[in-house]
Amino acid sequence: MTPSIQPKDATLGAVVTNIDLAHLNDATWSIVEDAFIEYGVLIFPGQHLDDDEQVAFMSRFGDLEIVLTHISNVGSDNRVISDDEVRYWILRGNEQWHIDSSFKPLSAKASCLSAITVPEAGGDTQWADMSAAYDALDDQTRGRIEGLSALHSIHYSHERLGQPPYTGDEYGFHVHGAPLRPLVKTHPVTRRKSLFIGRHAYGIPGMTEAESAALLAELLDFAARPLRTTGHHWQPGDLAIWDNRRVLHRVLPYDYTEARVMRHTRVAGDPGSELAGTL
Ligand code: OGA
Ligand code: MN
Numbered sequence: 001m002t003p004s005i006q007p008k009d010a011t012l013g014a015v016v017t018n019i020d021l022a023h024l025n026d027a028t029w030s031i032v033e034d035a036f037i038e039y040g041v042l043i044f045p046g047q048h049l050d051d052d053e054q055v056a057f058m059s060r061f062g063d064l065e066i067v068l069t070h071i072s073n074v075g076s077d078n079r080v081i082s083d084d085e086v087r088y089w090i091l092r093g094n095e096q097w098h099i100d101s102s103f104k105p106l107s108a109k110a111s112c113l114s115a116i117t118v119p120e121a122g123g124d125t126q127w128a129d130m131s132a133a134y135d136a137l138d139d140q141t142r143g144r145i146e147g148l149s150a151l152h153s154i155h156y157s158h159e160r161l162g163q164p165p166y167t168g169d170e171y172g173f174h175v176h177g178a179p180l181r182p183l184v185k186t187h188p189v190t191r192r193k194s195l196f197i198g199r200h201a202y203g204i205p206g207m208t209e210a211e212s213a214a215l216l217a218e219l220l221d222f223a224a225r226p227l228r229t230t231g232h233h234w235q236p237g238d239l240a241i242w243d244n245r246r247v248l249h250r251v252l253p254y255d256y257t258e259a260r261v262m263r264h265t266r267v268a269g270d271p272g273s274e275l276a277g278t279l
Contacts, residue, residue, distance in 0.1 A: 001018055001019065001020070001028075002018065002031075003016050003017070003018050003019040003028060003031055003032070003035075004016070004017045004018045004019075005031075005035055005039075007039065008039075008041075008230040009230075010129070010226075010227055010228065010229060010230040011129045011132035011227060011228050012039055012040040012041050012127060012128075012129035012132065012228070012230060012247060013039055013040065013041040013042075013043070013127060013230035014035060014038075014039040014041070014042055014043070015042075015043045015044075015045065016032070016035065016042050016043065016044050017044075017045065019032075019044065020047075021044060021047050021049055021053065021057050021239065022047070022049055022053040022057075024057065024060075029060055033060075033061075036061075036110070036241060036243060037189050037190060037243070040127070040129060040131075040242060040243045040246050040247045041127045041230065041240065041241070041242045041243070041247060042240065042241050042242075043232050043238065043239075043240045044238065044239045044240070044241075045235065045237075045238050046235070046237045046238065047114070047237055047238070047239045048236075048237035049114060049239060051068055051263070054068065054112065054114055054239070054263060054265055055067055055068055055265060057112075058110070058112050058241075058265040058267055061109060061110045061241075061267040062109055062110075062267050062268060062270070063267070063268045064265060064266065064267055064268065065101060065106070065108055065266045065267065065268040065269075066264065066265060066266035067265065068263060068264070068265055069263075069264050069265075070116075070261055070262065070263060070264070071091070071094070071113065071261075071262040071263075071264045072259075072260065072261040072262065073087075073088070073091055073256055073259065073260055073261075074117075074259050074261055075087075080256060080257055080258070080259060086166055086168060086170055086173075087170070088256070089158060089161055089163050090170070090171050091251075091256075092161060093154075093157055093158065093161055093199065094250060094251045095250055095251055095252070095253055096157065096198075096199035096250055097128060097197075097198050097199060097220060097224055097248040097249070097250045098157070098198040098199045098200060098248060098249065098250065099196065099197075099198045099200075099244050099247075099248060099249075100244050100249075100266055101172070101244070101266065101269070102152040102179075102181065102196070102198060102200050102201070102244075103152045103153050103154040103157070103172060103175065103178065103179065103200040104172050104175060104179065105175075105179050105275060105276050106268060106269045106271060106274050106275055106276075107152075107179075107181070107244060107269050107274045107276065108244040108266050108267060108268065108269055108274070109243070109244060109245060109267045109268060109269045109270065109274065110241055110242065110243055110244060110266070110267040111241065111242055111244060111249075111264065111265070111266050111267070112239065112240070112241045112264065112265040112266070112267075113125060113239070113240050113262045113263070113264055114237070114238065114239040114240075114262065114263045115234040115235065115236050115237065115238045115239075115261075115262055115263075116236060116261040116262065116263055117236065117259045117260060117261040118234045118235065118236060118260060119254040119255055119258040119259070119260050120255070120258060121254060121255070122252050122253055122254030122255070123234065123251060123252060123253075123254035123260050124231045124232055124233045124234065124251070124252045125231060125232055125234070125240060125249060125250070125251050125252075126229055126230065126231035126232075126249065126250055126251075126252060127229065127230055127231070127242055127247045127248065127249045128223060128224040128228055128229045128247060128248040128249070129228040129229070129246070129247060130185075130194035130195040130196070130197070130223060130246050130247060130248060131187065131190075131192045131193065131194040131246045132227075132228045133194070133195050133219075133222065133223035133224075133228055134184065134192075134193045134194050134195050135192075135193075136222075136228075137195075137222070141219075144215075145183045145184060145215075145219070146184065147182075148182070148183045148204050148206075149180045149181055149182045149183060149204065149205060149277070150180070150181060150183060150197070150201040150202060150203060150204050150212070150216065151178040151179070151180055151201070151202055151203040151204075151279070152178055152179050152180075152181055152198075152200040152201050152202075152276070153178035153200055153202065154171070154172060154173055154175075154200055155173065155178075156178070156200065156202045156203075157199040157200045158173075160199070177278060177279075178203070178279075179276030179277070179278065180205070180276055180277045180278055180279055181196055181201075181276050181277070182196065183195060183196060183197065183204075183219070184196065185245065185246075186273075187245050187246055188245065188270060188272065188273035190246075192246070194245070194246045195219055195223050197216055197219050197220055197223065197248070198220070198248050201216050202216070204216070205279065220248075223248070224248065231252070234262075244269075245269070245273070245274070
């Protein structure tokens with residue numbers, strides 16, 4: 001069985017069919033690994049992996065930062081969570097373009113989502129190609145951002161949602177001393193440059209808060225334009241993976257009174273290329 005790889009109508013992303021991720025041999029894995037680097041986002045419809053199969057597949061990419069968690073708006077009492085819970089705001093935050101774990105000392109290499117329960121409408125995941133965005137910048141903007149870095153903090157992005165400061169320790173919230181990361185990242189495999197931005201980024205040293213926010217907003221607005229973005233409308237059993245070293249992602253809003261349950265696995269970055277500095 002040779003996988004069929006259908007590129008999306010965008011600078012990133014492909015849909016992969018004629019493949020069984022639960023029973024990958026090394027030759028097929030190598031096709032997946034190459035396609036992951038080439039397209040940045042791979043969507044595998046109808047895989048229906050179980051927990052162990054998803055973990056086994058993602059372990060091929062490297063050490064796992066998050067082995068398995070549910071990105072879900074359903075609480076332990078089987079009811080959808082309400083907006084007085086921090087978990088609700090973690091989900092709503094995912095509607096903003098971001099890079100997984102950019103607010104932790106070691107940002108993520110790859111992420112995986114698979115759909116268990118999906119709402120009637122909305123709840124698509126979208127991705128934006130930050131290498132294509134960097135390539136499309138004019139020389140003046142490239143010159144302006146060369147050598148600049150930004151802090152990345154989930155405390156910052158959480159408060160930007162209009163939420164009061166959070167002092168608990170869910171989802172990496174306890175980490176203080178925000179990591180500092182260059183705005184331009186070089187991909188460790190392709191050596192292509194990309195914009196390393198998103199909702200957790202703020203506070204560019206050498207700029208005022210307002211100048212920094214304006215520049216980051218301008219870059220994000222330019223970067224996440226249609227031909228550099230692609231999305232997926234989920235059916236239960238679908239699985240997607242993406243390369244956090246060159247793409248941003250977000251979830252589209254949906255009716256939060258309907259259940260949406262996604263299974264998430266996250267592969268740790270490589271300390272040689274994904275470790276942040278500090279101020
Ligand atoms: C994530 C994430 C988006 C989604 O799991 O890191 O951002 O579509 N999820 O649920
Ligand atoms: Mn995410």
